[in-house]
Amino acid sequence: MKYVDDINLFKPNKDFVAEIDMTGSLGRIYHYPQRMNGCLFLLCLRGECDITIHLSEYKIQKNDIVTILPETFVHIHRQSPDCRLYMVGFNKELLNGINFFNSTMNYLSALIDTPIIPLRPEITELFQDYFMLLIKMKRIGSKPNKDLISTIFLSILHGVGSIHQNTSVATRTFNRGEEIVKRLVQYIIKHYTKERSVAFYADLLHISPQHLSTTVNKVTGKTVTDIIAKLVITDAEAKLKSTDLTIQEIAYSLNFPDISFFGKYFKRYTGMSPKQYRENG
Template sequence: MKYIDDINLFKSNKDFVAEIDMTGSLGRIYHYPQRMEGCLFLLCLRGECDITIHLSEHKIQKNDIVTILPETFVHVHRQSPDCRLYLIGFNKELLNGINLFNSTMNYLSALIDTPIIPLRPEITELFQDYFRLLIKMKRMGAKPNKELISTMLLTILHGVGSIHQNTNVTTRTFNRGEEIVKRLVQYIIKHYTKERSVAFYADLLHISPQHLSTTVNKITGKTVTDIIAKLVITDAEAKLKSTDLTIQEIAYSLNFPDISFFGKYFKRYTGMSPKQYRENG
């Protein structure tokens, strides 16, 4: 059985990747957090996969379709032995060419909030037929022009988007506390590399730090600092494992004043130093 050695080929000169994972490749590639460099679609035919997408843990099951957008952190915790997944990915350059925001503005927030949606079996078959076609094109070796590949990408995006718009996936209403947490996470994702102060995020939300802390703890059972740290540590882990940046460069990229402060912060949440994590984690 063919192994997918690296689906993080969005960094290379390939416009898209299309394969079926029958050997647990997704779990091997993303067994530590990594930042998604392109746009990845997964279609589960059977089995299960436990995955963290940004800060949220999910279980992928049969007939689920998954949309993982660029700059999203991905970490696969477990992939069952019988798991079968179609993997279709497009690189960031291609996404820039179609102007992702304008192309998906009607349902982009739904894709971010709900990256995994269950499909009816007959809809799964439609996506499966389309993904099979992409896999055949990829294996033929001929390189389609970018316009054709862009059309393929938009077809999948609009297909998933129409499911969001025509089902109750996007109709859930949030109470005030849940809305605060949702907006907090959005702000943290945007600012975590520069800001780790509870007061900063409370100010963005126009509420007091105490109100923010109490609300977050009530809704999530976590502190605001815990949520910020989760993303900071995830980013640090990804850079330690998947880049050649020095530990000092990683510390500065996350706005730590020096390598010592970064090391203490990292060890507090992981139990090991950045160097130990890079070598053995």
Template sequence: MKYIDDINLFKSNKDFVAEIDMTGSLGRIYHYPQRMEGCLFLLCLRGECDITIHLSEHKIQKNDIVTILPETFVHVHRQSPDCRLYLIGFNKELLNGINLFNSTMNYLSALIDTPIIPLRPEITELFQDYFMLLIKMKRMGAKPNKDLISTMLLTILHGVGSIHQNTNVTTRTFNRGEEIVKRLVQYIIKHYTKERSVAFYADLLHISPQHLSTTVNKITGKTVTDIIAKLVITDAEAKLKSTDLTIQEIAYSLNFPDISFFGKYFKRYTGMSPKQYRENG
């Protein structure tokens, strides 16, 4: 279906994509981790979809709406045979035009922390109508006015943000340990391409490396190094599968001193070399 070509069109000059996925296209496109190039909204009308958004695993179910922001890593593990998703995506240029941060600052943190929220059936119908309007515009083929598309993007964002602000999804309080882990992940997302030292992140959090390590292990059952490596490996996998960068270029982009060190690091966490991963499917 058209969407298979279009969803990667965040790299093209089209302002938006809009389709109904009835055949598992999303799962085929994101069957390995990829960095989202634009902003993607999913509306689930039936079935289920198991997905990882950044480092967190989620299950998308009927009446869920999903907001996947730019620079987020996405990996679809499974779509049920009856899964039906409405998909609307907007490219980076359009997002820059609306100043995404200022436009969503009141609920941006909620969108990052909780990308999937359940809707009441009647609210699902309202979003479905809005998505269908964009899908019909897309299928007409005529290039729509950019200001109109920007307005529609803001309408969806504000609609989702309003739901966040009026439900318990944004009112959860974090204890001290959970807050440390939450902030750690935010810092890792920002700095992982340059920094993999526990001490670096402990310094940003104004706590000792030992305190950070103990807290993270208690809350997540993982080490700080594991969490850093998860994002580094996810990025490496995405670049190996979805770009033509050489393995050496990928190694340098992730701040490895040489291709040998990168290869050993990659194999330690995946069980195969970067070359084997790239050639495997």
């Protein structure tokens, strides 16, 4: 059996990847934040894994299935020595061919809010069969039929979506403050590369900046600026580690007026300069 190694998950000529990680290799690939350029599913058969998906930290445990959507930031902090993860991923070209977002419209919000859900052992076995089928197809070596790959992908996706729709995980209710924070994070994810003003997000939410700041601090213990900065810094870290963009190009991509301002902002939240971070392994 081939296990996941230091791989580029979504090369343009690959419709999918399918591997088993028994040695913590996935954690080494995602030991710093990276933006997912496809759709990734993880199925945990044993052990634990601490992971950040966008701004939220989670613990993956036995019988959990994880759905990581395109453009989502991923950072794996720790895998226990006995962690065993099945992984299948599908690149953006394949997703575009099946109109991914229309296919997930009924449960996309649930997948964003709750990317990790626990499964009953017998349901884990069903998903494991799908994962193993893709692993075996990959081992054959010849280029598989794209329609078949799309069908398997949709089967996994709709299977996860169906679980969301039929359990309390997908129907959790939020109080007013939690709802404001939830919508705020959605707006930040959409606009953080251009807007970092508390007033901008308060206006989108139709509340005053003071009301927004008070609510966010009460619900999360953080400031609105902290939440915005978390995503900006995560994006900057991902680009510094996984792209060849110059620091100046990264600064401009995140709407900083110049490299000096970007450097000071980055150091304020990380304790090091962008150059030091890039060179620090």
